[in-house]
Amino acid sequence: MREHLSVDREANAIQLRRETFSGVFLLVEGSSDKTLYERLVDNSECQLISYSNRKPSSKFCVIEIIKILDKNGFHGVIAIVDADFDHLGITPYSNPNLFRTDTHDLETMLLNSPALEKVIAEFGSEEKITRFGQDIRTVLLEVGTPIGYLRWVSQLDGLNLTFNGIKFSSFINELTLELDQIKLIQEVKNKSQAFALDSKNLQHRLISQQSSNDDPWQVCCGHDLVEILSIGLRKAIGSAKASDVESTCLERSLRLAYEETYFCKTHIYLSIRLWESNNQPFKVLRNEI
Template sequence: MRDLLSVDRVANQIRLRRSTYSETFVLVEGGSDKTFYERFVDKLVCELVSVSGKPSSKLRVIAVLEILEKSSFQGILAIVDADFERLETLLYSSPNLLRTDTHDLETMLIKSPALNKVVAELGSEEKIAQFNRDVRLALLETGISVGYLLWISQCDGLNLTFEGITFSKFINEQTIQIDEIKLIRELKNKSQAFSLKDEDLQQRLMAEKSKSHDPWQVCCGHHLVEILSLSLRKAIGSNKAADVEPNSLERNLRLAYEEVFFRDTKLYLDIRIWESNNQPFKVLRNDI
């Protein structure tokens, strides 16, 4: 009930703000998303509103959008992570709701040349040469197993806990190869889900992997950053764990992400289309 009240409160705050502000409101999922999009929006004609909280920031963003749309509120746009929605039924469809190109904002950063810049800065040329694999591809190939198990957990109602799992327990730090049984056991231990059978989960995982979904829609950005953190310690770098911890890496990726990279995304195009369909409301700066 408290969540519903807080969603109504956000919607009412935006309605109240409209009395003195005639420009665009853009709803985003949280503080880091707001920090990212602030670099591209025209702050003179667009205001970003962070709608974070439990149980899901994304669901709260959509709930606020629905409330405002039902009252025919003009100049409202929401941008959320796609998550697994391109692999299943969309949660909510609206011309005022846009999604990231890939699974989430972090995978958009990793797919872009921002990753190359961070690896060049924090990696070792010699180790990268010895690694002899494309770093981005290696992250995807390893992270997809974790992504699929997260999707399986959601689809099958397994309620597995992914937050706080120790990636070094199931990923080889030298090769970045994943041991799926060790991953399954780490998830079971973290979730206290000992009734689940290793073999059943592994077979379910193999069945999903055989469908060859787009890895950029399956892999979760936070997982890929965890794997990148591991790789920069031994496989492609010699950093101390504290120097390449995941939150710091995500910040580095955001800083390395240039405006020209954003202009190459479908999300950028979708925002421009929204602007043309909702004149005179604007979102992005003209010089982007």
């Protein structure tokens, strides 16, 4: 009940803002999303609103607000949310004013662009990268996929496992970046205090889910990939201090390295441009993008 009262209040607040602003309201999940998209939109024609740390989730909040405003016939509002696992065969809620990221989330979109090479060039070691001998982006996906599948299994099976705050170095080799699935499961179980959960059964369930061979860009969580990159830049492909390449710093660097030309190659860009043509005179993106 509280969740619905909250989203009703947020929807009403947007409708009240129409009295002083005639442009587009763009709703996003968090402050980092807002920081990136503010560089891409026409700020005189589009105002961003973020909903960080909302319960049960920021994504739920954004989608529910869009539903309410659509029902009320309110025009000139769109939302961008992380796809999460929505592109993997699960039929999600759809709305012409709601857009999902091309890949799992905003961070995977950044990592799937040349912004990754820029960050590696800044913090990595050319000598160590050569010696490592593997494509960094491919390795990040290979290592991050089991974690992503475990997140998905937790969601599908209602396990409510906790991934926030897990120690990645407890299950990833710092020199080779190889992942130990047993140690991964144990770390997540410990963090979740799910001691009664059978590790072998969970591993079998994880292996079964992995056999579907889904697109890793849809499976992997961007925050996980950034954590893996952080570990790699300390030893495997660099010699950076841990404080210089902590995940929040790397995500900030990736956002700064992400150019407008990269965004223009995404499906979400094309979808927003189509929305603009179908909803004139509303405008979202800057003309030069």
